[in-house]
Amino acid sequence: MSVLIAGTVALDSIHTSSAIHHELLGGSAAYAALAAALTNPVQLCAIVGSDFPAEHRALLTGHGIDLDNVESVEGGKTFRWTGRYHDDMNHRETLAVSIDVLEQFAPKLNPAASAVRVLLLANMSPDNQIDVLKQCLGNPFIIADSMDLWINIARERLQDLMQKVDLFVINEDEAKLFVDTTNLIKAGHKLQEMGPKYVVVKKGEHGAILFGPDQLFMTCAYPLRAVADPTGAGDTFAGGMAGYLAGLGRKDFSFADLSNAVVYGSVLASFTCEEFGVKRLAALTRDEAEARLSEFKACTTIG
Amino acid sequence: MSVLIAGTVALDSIHTSSAIHHELLGGSAAYAALAAALTNPVQLCAIVGSDFPAEHRALLTGHGIDLDNVESVEGGKTFRWTGRYHDDMNHRETLAVSIDVLEQFAPKLNPAASAVRVLLLANMSPDNQIDVLKQCLGNPFIIADSMDLWINIARERLQDLMQKVDLFVINEDEAKLFVDTTNLIKAGHKLQEMGPKYVVVKKGEHGAILFGPDQLFMTCAYPLRAVADPTGAGDTFAGGMAGYLAGLGRKDFSFADLSNAVVYGSVLASFTCEEFGVKRLAALTRDEAEARLSEFKACTTIG
Numbered sequence: 155m156s157v158l159i160a161g162t163v164a165l166d167s168i169h170t171s172s173a174i175h176h177e178l179l180g181g182s183a184a185y186a187a188l189a190a191a192l193t194n195p196v197q198l199c200a201i202v203g204s205d206f207p208a209e210h211r212a213l214l215t216g217h218g219i220d221l222d223n224v225e226s227v228e229g230g231k232t233f234r235w236t237g238r239y240h241d242d243m244n245h246r247e248t249l250a251v252s253i254d255v256l257e258q259f260a261p262k263l264n265p266a267a268s269a270v271r272v273l274l275l276a277n278m279s280p281d282n283q284i285d286v287l288k289q290c291l292g293n294p295f296i297i298a299d300s301m302d303l304w305i306n307i308a309r310e311r312l313q314d315l316m317q318k319v320d321l322f323v324i325n326e327d328e329a330k331l332f333v334d335t336t337n338l339i340k341a342g343h344k345l346q347e348m349g350p351k352y353v354v355v356k357k358g359e360h361g362a363i364l365f366g367p368d369q370l371f372m373t374c375a376y377p378l379r380a381v382a383d384p385t386g387a388g389d390t391f392a393g394g395m396a397g398y399l400a401g402l403g404r405k406d407f408s409f410a411d412l413s414n415a416v417v418y419g420s421v422l423a424s425f426t427c428e429e430f431g432v433k434r435l436a437a438l439t440r441d442e443a444e445a446r447l448s449e450f451k452a453c454t455t456i457g
Numbered sequence: 458m459s460v461l462i463a464g465t466v467a468l469d470s471i472h473t474s475s476a477i478h479h480e481l482l483g484g485s486a487a488y489a490a491l492a493a494a495l496t497n498p499v500q501l502c503a504i505v506g507s508d509f510p511a512e513h514r515a516l517l518t519g520h521g522i523d524l525d526n527v528e529s530v531e532g533g534k535t536f537r538w539t540g541r542y543h544d545d546m547n548h549r550e551t552l553a554v555s556i557d558v559l560e561q562f563a564p565k566l567n568p569a570a571s572a573v574r575v576l577l578l579a580n581m582s583p584d585n586q587i588d589v590l591k592q593c594l595g596n597p598f599i600i601a602d603s604m605d606l607w608i609n610i611a612r613e614r615l616q617d618l619m620q621k622v623d624l625f626v627i628n629e630d631e632a633k634l635f636v637d638t639t640n641l642i643k644a645g646h647k648l649q650e651m652g653p654k655y656v657v658v659k660k661g662e663h664g665a666i667l668f669g670p671d672q673l674f675m676t677c678a679y680p681l682r683a684v685a686d687p688t689g690a691g692d693t694f695a696g697g698m699a700g701y702l703a704g705l706g707r708k709d710f711s712f713a714d715l716s717n718a719v720v721y722g723s724v725l726a727s728f729t730c731e732e733f734g735v736k737r738l739a740a741l742t743r744d745e746a747e748a749r750l751s752e753f754k755a756c757t758t759i760g
Contacts, residue, residue, distance in 0.1 A: 338680075
């Protein structure tokens with residue numbers, strides 16, 4: 155079943171203690187689309203400048219990702235982000251951001267995109283997320299991801315968004331920031347009270363927690379011996395979830411479906427961390443993902 | 458099957474943002490013994506001063522804990538620790554420590570204690586841990602816990618100890634410190650290379666990882682909506698593991714046995730966090746522990 159993924163497409167420059175890479179394909183929607191495309195047709199909604207490299211475009215279409223809803227601004231510059239990771243890979247700082255074409259983003263969906271049954275609003279401004287959501291007329295299952303920036307500068311719009319989504323995804327520190335508590339379980343429940351039926355709190359190397367109406371599901375993360383670049387892991391996670399759910403071929407999901415989606419998203423995210431940018435994710439096969447999923451289940455199953 | 462637990466017995470004064478409590482029963486061996494005593498006879502090896510309150514002694518013996526190997530130093534003062542937790546409950550600072558009788562601790566085991574088949578060397582100096590270990594003549598399964606203090610001031614003795622134990626338990630930050638890596642999976646494997654067949658890395662609210670000879674097992678922690686006082690949670694975890702293993706009534710354990718012990722220890726540790734000091738742990742029943750274990754399994758089982 156087709157998935158619509160709306161978010162950012164970017165050119166990322168990434169510094170770690172081991173290497174620096176310039177202008178890699180990045181952005182929340184790029185990672186999420188590649189993750190979802192492993193199992194499903196994906197329609198991507200984003201904006202780029204005319205400087206967006208043909209090779210990045212080819213990489214996306216080569217994975218069966220439909221770019222009809224990606225606006226290309228003639229003479230515009232693609233959104234760029236430069237970041238540096240600390241030695242422990244769990245903390246990063248933004249060195250530079252050039253918003254450029256993102257500022258004029260006014261998403262417009264074609265009829266096929268507006269009819270999808272699974273929609274992922276990957277991380278971007280809540281305004282843009284709501285613009286996309288309003289154009290989806292097929293009563294889709296709606297997943298939204300966000301980040302601290304929007305909690306800090308667009309809290310009210312984010313709250314508006316949360317009343318319209320089925321599943322809200324956010325990372326641990328941001329969840330605590332959003333609802334002002336140091337207890338993660340309390341944070342998850344408070345976020346649910348803001349609207350979404352389901353909340354997923356991403357904990358990076360420590361896994362994720364899914365909060366349902368009257369249930370909770372927790373999972374660890376796949377144990378990586380080395381992390382080359384965690385950029386996009388959270389986006390991959392959300393895209394993997396969306397892809398898993400769309401792959402079920404229906405629109406009503408049980409708590410067990412959502413739990414499995416969390417595990418699947420978490421396993422896909424582990425691949426993203428293994429190389430810089432989308433490199434590992436773009437090379438990933440379904441068999442590799444399935445094999446790691448089995449391995450993961452074996453080392454988390456209580457005897 | 459009887460468990461021998463050697464470690465510290467202390468009087469703890471604990472400051473959190475919600476309350477301050479003075480001279481509570483504490484110490485690694487007190488928490489661990491109460492945890493193991495839920496399912497097994499426990500022999501405790503420790504040292505206290507003559508100021509050690511009769512009510513604390515009564516609490517321990519009331520749980521069937523044999524104090525014959527607890528030395529009481531006439532005129533000596535019991536080890537005291539005062540600490541303060543930060544608001545997030547994940548970080549604490551030591552405000553005061555009075556070693557007192559601990560300085561002269563020369564553990565001596567009676568014949569019953571030296572014949573046990575499961576030994577937990579709870580957190581104390583590696584010298585004391587090795588002293589106890591040498592007196593155990595029943596070829597026991599040996600678990601040892603430690604902390605950053607000993608890594609920093611007694612690294613060589615700790616390395617000696619590690620060559621003699623079956624299972625080494627340590628928390629996440631300390632594991633990374635010990636083997637100088639930021640990657641937890643690498644840290645676990647490096648610790649194994651130092652001797653122990655099994656290594657457990659405790660991750661507090663994020664659960665624990667068990668490293669076996671050629672397998673790995675990961676578990677989350679029971680989701681607590683509120684933490685009153687995390688003091689002793691790690692000791693409870695180790696004591697719970699020792700108790701679980703002793704309860705199996707044999708001395709050779711499979712990887713699945715160890716995995717189940719990790720889950721059981723983790724669940725017991727969650728009770729300790731719910732109230733100050735040993736209060737919740739001391740009131741815990743087997744039925745409550747079993748019920749939480751079932752609940753925990755339900756919210757971590759992949760569908």
